[in-house]
Amino acid sequence: MGATKSVTDASFAADVLKSDKPVLVDFWAEWCGPCRKVSPLLEEIAGEMGDQVTIVKVNIDENPETARAYRVMSVPTLTVFKNGEPVQSIAGAKPKGELVKLIESAL
Numbered sequence: 001m002g003a004t005k006s007v008t009d010a011s012f013a014a015d016v017l018k019s020d021k022p023v024l025v026d027f028w029a030e031w032c033g034p035c036r037k038v039s040p041l042l043e044e045i046a047g048e049m050g051d052q053v054t055i056v057k058v059n060i061d062e063n064p065e066t067a068r069a070y071r072v073m074s075v076p077t078l079t080v081f082k083n084g085e086p087v088q089s090i091a092g093a094k095p096k097g098e099l100v101k102l103i104e105s106a107l
Contacts, residue, residue: 003046004039007056009065017084019054022106024099026057027067027077034093035076041096045103053103080106 007015007025016023026042028035039057046055060067060075070079070086079089080102088105090098 003043003050004055004057007058007063007066009063012058012063012066015054015056016081019081021052021054022080022082022087022103023054023056024103025079025081026055027060027070027072027075027079028057029059029061029075032075037093038076038078038099041099044096045099049100049103052107078102082106 004026005015016025024042024045026035026038028039042055042057046053058066060072070077074091076093077089077091078094078099079086081087088102090102094102
């Protein structure tokens with residue numbers, strides 16, 4: 001991992017809810033094929049937009065509490081948090097342009 005950061009149940013509040021800029025959370029799992037397609041796109045976006053948004057990844061198998069709290073039913077689920085609140089969410093692998101739009105909706 002380069003530009004994105006792993007977040008756990010324990011660090012979620014500090015890393016996401018208390019962030020002073022919008023955070024895109026990628027809820028993913030090792031066994032998820034579409035998650036692997038989205039991951040390099042998120043790395044690219046994090047490299048390009050890192051000054052405006054933080055992009056983090058939550059492995060739902062290792063961090064079930066956070067996934068349950070935000071009712072993540074399928075992976076990948078990408079949720080934008082702003083001021084500690086989830087503002088926008090999409091499920092499934094999406095093209096880069098759609099991911100950027102999702103982030104821009106919170107800026």
